[in-house]
Amino acid sequence: MPCAWFNPSRGAKKRFDKIMEILYLLIPLSVVLIFLIVGIFLWAVRSRQFDDMEGPAHRILMDDDRPQLPPDA
Template sequence: MNILYLLIPIAIILAGLAIWGFFWSVNSGQYDDLESPAHSILFDDDEHLIPNDAKPERNKDQS
């Protein structure tokens, strides 16, 4: 029973920290743009990762 005198204040402190962290992240703009990070992976430039012999040759007439 005596352990409750320790656990209840610890639980209240942890809940308070979680609520503070949530409001801090909202106020600092962490949730402003939820779409761009999901789409940015599609637009990464991976040309430097492809070996030269695997790249398709471009025709000068098709540019």
């Protein structure tokens, strides 16, 4: 029967299943990764990083560098 995502011969199918065994690792890994990301986000919320949504965008532009030339030169 034709298939949507692959159409292997018998041998190829075996090889494919072998390769796909990596999913045993990858799927749980993706779940762990998501929990990690959520954890980082929760930490960021707790440390009040989302209290001011506008300020940081401006703040980054204001460093203490002095221009090399006087403003009227």
